[in-house]
Structure formats: C-alpha cells, structure tokens
Amino acid sequence: MKTTQILTTIIILIINLGHAQYVIKDGSELLNLKKVPQEKAYVDHNGPLVLSGEYLYYSIHCFNAQTNNPTKISTIGYVALVNEAKDFVFEHKVKLSKGHGYGDFFVSTDIPSGRYKLLGYTQWMKNAGLSQVFKDDIVIINPYLVDQSTLLKNNADVLSSISSQAISVSDSSTITIRTNQSTYQPREKVNLNIKNYKGTLGHGFYSIKVKRKEEIDLPSSLNSVTYGNAYFNADKEIKKTIGDSIFLPEQRGELVYGTVKNSETGLPAENLPVVISIPGKESLLKFSKTDQNGNFYSYIRKDRKNPMAVIQVEDQSKMYTIEKGTPGAIDLTDLSFSNFTLSKEHAEYLTNRSVLNQIENQFFSTKPDSILQSNTIDIFNGGIPEVIILDEYTRFPTLEETLVEVVKFSGFRKANTSDAYIRIGQDFKSYDEEYNDFPAIVLIDGVFIPHHEAIRAFDARKIEKISLTRDQFRLGQKEYQGIISIETFDADFLDTYTAKNSLIVPFTQPVAKKNYFIQTYQTEDTSFNRIPDYRRMLYWNPLLNIEASDYQFDFFTSDIEGTYEIILNGFTSYGKPMHVVKEIEVVAKNIN
Numbered sequence: 001m002k003t004t005q006i007l008t009t010i011i012i013l014i015i016n017l018g019h020a021q022y023v024i025k026d027g028s029e030l031l032n033l034k035k036v037p038q039e040k041a042y043v044d045h046n047g048p049l050v051l052s053g054e055y056l057y058y059s060i061h062c063f064n065a066q067t068n069n070p071t072k073i074s075t076i077g078y079v080a081l082v083n084e085a086k087d088f089v090f091e092h093k094v095k096l097s098k099g100h101g102y103g104d105f106f107v108s109t110d111i112p113s114g115r116y117k118l119l120g121y122t123q124w125m126k127n128a129g130l131s132q133v134f135k136d137d138i139v140i141i142n143p144y145l146v147d148q149s150t151l152l153k154n155n156a157d158v159l160s161s162i163s164s165q166a167i168s169v170s171d172s173s174t175i176t177i178r179t180n181q182s183t184y185q186p187r188e189k190v191n192l193n194i195k196n197y198k199g200t201l202g203h204g205f206y207s208i209k210v211k212r213k214e215e216i217d218l219p220s221s222l223n224s225v226t227y228g229n230a231y232f233n234a235d236k237e238i239k240k241t242i243g244d245s246i247f248l249p250e251q252r253g254e255l256v257y258g259t260v261k262n263s264e265t266g267l268p269a270e271n272l273p274v275v276i277s278i279p280g281k282e283s284l285l286k287f288s289k290t291d292q293n294g295n296f297y298s299y300i301r302k303d304r305k306n307p308m309a310v311i312q313v314e315d316q317s318k319m320y321t322i323e324k325g326t327p328g329a330i331d332l333t334d335l336s337f338s339n340f341t342l343s344k345e346h347a348e349y350l351t352n353r354s355v356l357n358q359i360e361n362q363f364f365s366t367k368p369d370s371i372l373q374s375n376t377i378d379i380f381n382g383g384i385p386e387v388i389i390l391d392e393y394t395r396f397p398t399l400e401e402t403l404v405e406v407v408k409f410s411g412f413r414k415a416n417t418s419d420a421y422i423r424i425g426q427d428f429k430s431y432d433e434e435y436n437d438f439p440a441i442v443l444i445d446g447v448f449i450p451h452h453e454a455i456r457a458f459d460a461r462k463i464e465k466i467s468l469t470r471d472q473f474r475l476g477q478k479e480y481q482g483i484i485s486i487e488t489f490d491a492d493f494l495d496t497y498t499a500k501n502s503l504i505v506p507f508t509q510p511v512a513k514k515n516y517f518i519q520t521y522q523t524e525d526t527s528f529n530r531i532p533d534y535r536r537m538l539y540w541n542p543l544l545n546i547e548a549s550d551y552q553f554d555f556f557t558s559d560i561e562g563t564y565e566i567i568l569n570g571f572t573s574y575g576k577p578m579h580v581v582k583e584i585e586v587v588a589k590n591i592n
Contacts, residue, residue: 022246023243023244023246024240024242024243024244026242027242030240030242033238033240033246034237034238036073036237036238037066037073037237038065038127038128038132038234038235038236038237038238039063039064039073039074039124039125040065040132040134040231041062041077041122041125041134042060042063042120042224042231043058043061043079043118043134044059044061044209044569044570045118045138045221046209046211046537047136047138047139047221048137048138048139048214048218048219048220048338049139049214049216049218050138050139050141051107051141051142051350051353051357052107052108052109052111052141052142052144052354053107053109053354054357055104056081056105056107056118057104057516057537057540057542058079058103058104058105058542059101059543060094060096060100060102060103060120061100061205062096062120062122063099063571065235065236067575068571068574068575069575070099070100071096071099071122072099073124073249073251074096074123074249074251075095075096075252075253076093076095076096076123076250076253076254077094077096077120077121077122078091078119078120078121078123079091079092079103079119080120080121081105081116081117081118081119082117082119082332082335084114084116084150084337086333086335089111089116090105091508093254093509093511094510095303095513099205100543101543102513102542102543103511103512109142109144111140111142112140112145113140113141113145113148113151113342114150115138115150115151115337115338116137116139116140116337117135117136117138117335118135118138119134119330120134121133121134121330122249122250123247123249124247124248126327126328126330127238127247128235130333130334131234131235132234133330134227134231135335136221137219137221137337137338139151139219141342143354148342151340151341151342152341152342173198174197174198174202174578175195175206175578176194176197177194177568177580177581177582178193178195179192179193179584181584182584182585183584183585183586183587184557184586184587185557185588185589186533186557186558186559186560186561186586187521187533187556187557187559188556188557188586189521189554189555189556190538190554190555190556191552191554192208192553192554192555193550193552194544194552194553195550196546196550196551197549199549200573202546202572203546203547203573204545204546204570204572204573204576205544205546205570205571205573206543206544206546206568206570206571206578207541207542207568207569207570208539208541208544208553208566208567208568209539209540209541209565209566209567209569210537210538210539210540210555210564210565210566211536211564211565211567212560212562212563212564213562213564213565213583215349215562216346219340223567224570224577224578224579225577225579226579247327247328253299253300253301254299254300254301254510255298255299256276256298256299256507257295257296257324258295258296258297258311258322258323258324258325259290259294259295259296260272260274260290260294260296260321261294261321261323262321263320263321264318267294268290268293268294268295269290269294269313270290270291270292270294271289271290271291272289272290272294272313272314272315272320273287273313273477273478274296274311274312274313274314274322275311275314275450275475276298276309276310276311276312277309277310277312277443278305278306278309278446278507279306279310279445279446279447280304280305280306280491281305281446281491282305282376282379283377283379283443283446283485284300284377284379285443285448285475286298287475287477288476289476289477302375303375303510307506307508308494308504308505308507309324309504309507310448310494310497310502310503310504311503311505312448312499312502313501313502316501319501320501322502322503323503324503324505353536356534356560357534359534360534360535363532366527369515369516369517370514370515371512371513372512372513372515379483379485380469380471380483380485381471381473383469383471383483384469385469385485386408386468386469387465387466387467388465388467389464390402390464390466391464393405394406395461397459397461398457399455399456399458399460399486400412400415400456400457401460402460402463402466406466407466407468407484409424409427409470410422410423410424410425410440410468410482410484412452413437413439415456419453420452420453420456421439421440421452421453422440422442422452423438423439423440423481424440424468424470424481424482424484426470426472426481427471437481438472438479438480438481440468440483440484441473441475441482442483442486443484444458444486444493445488445491445492445494450499451499451500454499463489464487465486465487466484466485466486467484467485468482468484468485469482469483516541516542519535519538519555520554520556533558533559534558534559535558536560538555538558539553539555541553557586560586561587561588562585562586563583563584563586564586565581565582565583566581566584567580567581568580568581
C-alpha cells in the first residue's frame with residue numbers, strides 16, 4: 001500500500017482523536033499504522049557554544065526512516081531546547097517543505113549558563129520515544145550572571161552524549177567548496193564556489209554556514225555523516241500494539257483538535273458543528289463536526305498571522321464545554337547531557353566575546369533580518385468584495401441601522417427576534433438560479449459570528465470599513481449566502497468577545513521564514529565605515545537546494561581575525577549525508 005493511501009486511513013483515525021492520543025482499537029488498525037513509515041530528523045545548527053546576546057540558528061531535515069528520502073508524511077516539525085532539569089526553554093513549530101525547514105532563537109540574558117540539549121522531531125516520531133528523537137549538545141554561557149556554578153562544578157553523574165564522541169568526517173568526492181583565496185583581510189569579499197561533480201547524485205538540500213572556529217574544547221556537534229551513523233538503527237515503523245496510545249502525524253498542516261461536552265450532563269456532545277476561526281485582517285475559517293465521543297479536529301494549512309484561535313459551537317439550545325486538545329510531551333527521563341565544564345582559562349576569551357556581542361547588538365537595527373512574506377490569505381476565496389469606508393457616509397449608531405442605510409444588498413432578517421440573522425441579497429447571474437434564504441458568513445476583525453442577533457446593536461462608531469461579497473459559500477455542511485467582513489478601527493474585537501459556547505485559546509504559530517542579513521561592503525557605499533563589525537557568523541544559508549552543478553556565493557569577512565570554517569552540511573535527494581569543510585584565515589594587513 002502506498003503511503004498516500006495509508007494516510008487516508010490515518011485521516012479516518014483522527015476523527016476519533018480526543019484530548020489524549022489515539023488508542024489503537026484492533027489488529028486491522030495496527031496493521032495499517034505499521035505500514036506508515038516511521039520518521040527521523042536531523043537538525044543542523046551553529047552551536048555547540050552560544051552566548052547570551054547571540055542567535056542559535058538551525059535547519060531541520062525530516063526523513064522517511066525506511067528510505068532515508070525526505071518525508072512525505074509530516075508537514076510540521078519541532079525543534080526544542082531543553083535544560084538539565086528537563087524543562088523546555090523553547091519548542092518551535094516549523095513548517096516543512098519537502099521535509100525541510102529552518103528557524104532561529106535569540107539567547108536572551110534570562111537564560112542561565114548551562115548544558116542544554118537541542119531536540120528535533122515530528123509528532124509521528126514521538127511514538128518511538130526519546131531514542132528516535134534527534135539530540136545534540138548545546139552549551140549556553142550567560143556572562144551577565146555572577147553564578148556560573150552549573151558549568152563550574154564537575155558532576156560525575158553528568159554523562160557524555162553521543163555527539164561528544166562523534167568524529168568529524170568530510171566528504172568532498174561529490175561536492176567541493178572552493179574560495180578565491182585562503183587568507184583574507186577584515187571586511188574583504190570572499191567568493192565561495194560550491195561544485196557538484198556527480199549530477200543527480202549530488203542533488204539535495206544543504207545548509208551552509210561560515211563561522212569563527214571555536215577556541216575552546218567543546219562537545220562535537222553531530223554533522224550529517226556522524227548523525228547518519230548514530231541514527232542508522234532508528235525505528236523503521238511504530239512499535240505499538242493494540243490498546244496503546246499513539247501520536248498521529250500532522251500530514252495536512254497544523255492539527256487543531258479537542259472535545260465538546262454537554263455542560264449539564266458531562267457527556268460527549270455528538271454530531272455538533274464546530275467552527276474554528278483564526279482572527280485578524282487575514283482571517284481563517286475551518287469547520288468540523290463532533291463524533292460520537294464529542295471529538296473534533298481540523299487542519300490549518302495556510303500561514304496564519306494570529307497566535308489565537310476561536311472555537312465555537314453553533315448550537316445555542318444547550319450549554320457546552322469546549323476543550324482544546326494538547327499533544328503529550330516526550331518522556332525525557334533518559335535524556336543525558338555533555339560533561340563540559342568551565343575553567344579559569346576560559347574567562348578572558350568569554351569576556352572578550354561577550355563585549356564584542358554587546359557592541360554588535362547595539363547596531364542590530366542597521367543589519368536586520370527580513371521576514372519573508374507568506375501568501376496572502378483571501379477570506380473571500382477569489383471573489384472581489386465591495387468595500388465601504390464608513391467615514392465616507394453618514395454615520396449611524398448601530399450595525400443594524402448601518403446595514404440598512406449604507407450597505408447595499410444586506411440587512412437583518414427576522415429582526416426583533418432571537419433568530420435574527422444577516423442576509424446578503426443574491427447576485428442572480430442566470431434566470432434559473434434558485435432563490436435561497438441562507439444567512440451570510442459574518443466576521444468582525446476575523447472572528448466568526450455564529451449568532452447575528454448578538455451584534456445587531458454593535459456600536460458602528462467603532463467600525464472602520466465593511467467588505468462583502470454576494471457569492472454563495474459552503475462551510476462544512478451548511479450553506480451561506482455571501483461574506484460580510486467588518487473591521488474595527490482598533491482591530492480589538494477579540495479582546496472583549498465573550499459569546500456563549502465559545503473558547504478562545506492560544507495556538508502556537510510556526511516560526512516565521514526569514515531572509516537572513518548578509519553584510520556587504522561596497523567602495524561607493526560608506527554607510528558602514530563607522531559601524532563596527534564583530535560578526536562571528538559570516539554567512540548562514542539554512543536551505544540550499546542543489547539542483548545544478550555550480551553555485552556562486554559572496555560574503556564579507558568581519559573585523560574579528562582568526563580561523564573560519566565554511567561548512568556544507570546536508571543530504572542528497574537519495575538520503576546520502578554530505579559534510580564538507582573548508583577553512584579560511586582572516587588576518588589584518590601588517591602595515592609595518
């Protein structure tokens with residue numbers, strides 16, 4: 001059975017997903033689930049040492065554990081940092097494109113010095129436990145704290161991780177790194193050439209980083225080759241049995257799910273329509289329906305702009321309790337950390353590096369990264385809305401009056417009753433179109449309004465504009481006539497929204513995709529002449545898709561002298577790990 005066919009089975013299983021993970025009911029389900037390949041992940045990063053005031057950059061690669069090809073199962077990956085107390089410093093949700101994604105984390109002064117672990121995984125990987133999860137050592141040093149005892153004490157119980165024993169292996173038989181020279185002066189241009197000698201055998205996804213070589217001994221990071229060896233025996237399928245609970249993969253986007261119960265009886269509410277809306281100017285609407293156990297689910301595929309979700313039950317005849325589901329955490333009991341310790345010999349180096357970081361961060365605004373713009377979300381689904389700016393018309397006190405007097409083709413039906421609803425007139429495009437009395441989809445600042453009578457008296461002085469289309473829409477199993485989107489001046493409707501049978505919950509956003517700043521120096525441009533340049537990371541390209549034989553890149557050295565490593569790390573499209581390293585020197589010109 002092909003993976004795509006098996007995933008259809010998983011979709012059916014998700015319908016039964018509740019607050020916890022799904023429980024395998026019988027042998028047929030178990031057989032189908034075992035046919036879905038397990039996954040594994042690799043995370044490249046700029047560690048292992050990161051100081052407060054620096055960024056931890058990473059790229060994540062997720063694979064089919066049976067074929068080592070980029071996964072087609074999960075579309076969401078996770079990168080997390082964990083301290084020795086097994087607490088999460090962060091857990092980033094990363095959108096995967098063909099199994100690959102990237103992000104970064106700024107190490108603030110709130111994070112204490114210590115040994116940490118960087119983890120990479122998908123929800124599907126959690127079924128195999130900690131052994132399947134990518135793990136690598138990170139050492140964070142916060143020089144602003146007086147207490148450095150965590151790293152100063154020599155704890156015999158702290159175990160060396162697998163990465164501390166890893167041997168760096170370079171492979172240049174397929175891909176080579178070349179530069180136009182081996183020694184450079186500060187702020188000099190470096191021409192970097194990536195050459196693929198093996199055609200399709202070299203095609204794949206890689207990361208390239210150029211960073212100052214560490215001057216102190218640290219646990220070795222897992223490169224792609226040593227990772228391949230360390231995780232060679234990773235599980236190829238889930239090792240579960242009937243009655244076990246499992247994590248289901250996020251194969252169609254971010255999974256949002258939960259349960260609805262009758263508040264009076266505490267029993268599951270069956271066959272109830274549930275609407276999930278992501279508020280904002282670019283709002284999203286998703287529909288679901290509860291199953292016999294009161295469970296609902298939906299996928300969010302688009303790049304949403306808001307970290308909140310509004311979950312609502314349309315039925316007003318009873319009171320319901322809505323609970324959003326939360327995936328269980330990985331069992332970190334057996335997680336071990338490196339045995340790195342600080343010594344007095346490190347003090348001067350760390351002090352100098354910290355001072356340069358502070359200076360560099362003072363000029364951050366002149367060297368900003370840029371957020372990549374995602375595709376615009378069109379709530380009108382391709383329709384061209386009519387837009388009414390209310391300040392261009394006579395103002396009326398309520399929304400109901402405004403619709404009657406200002407907005408064409410719209411108004412309340414069954415007014416002065418509890419069943420009042422907003423109706424948008426049909427745009428008859430043919431003489432045989434059947435008349436309907438469907439309600440409109442109504443949004444205020446992107447919040448779906450299931451019961452229109454509640455907003456009849458809404459203060460129209462708060463409304464900046466109203467946009468509407470007259471096309472017919474279907475949301476779930478219900479028909480609607482048109483969409484009316486109301487935007488307030490302050491875009492704050494969600495702040496005071498307290499509708500019956502609704503739940504407003506935080507919904508962690510995936511990390512934003514960025515174009516990372518690349519410092520350049522041009523003869524005719526003197527804007528950076530008086531700005532210090534203390535970058536240790538000269539170049540970071542988190543996802544290079546090699547599809548040709550030759551690639552050219554340029555970057556500039558900084559004011560920090562020393563040995564720099566140019567590291568290409570990644571995997572071919574056939575799953576072969578590639579790790580290539582080249583060193584260059586940055587030395588100031590001797591004027592004597």
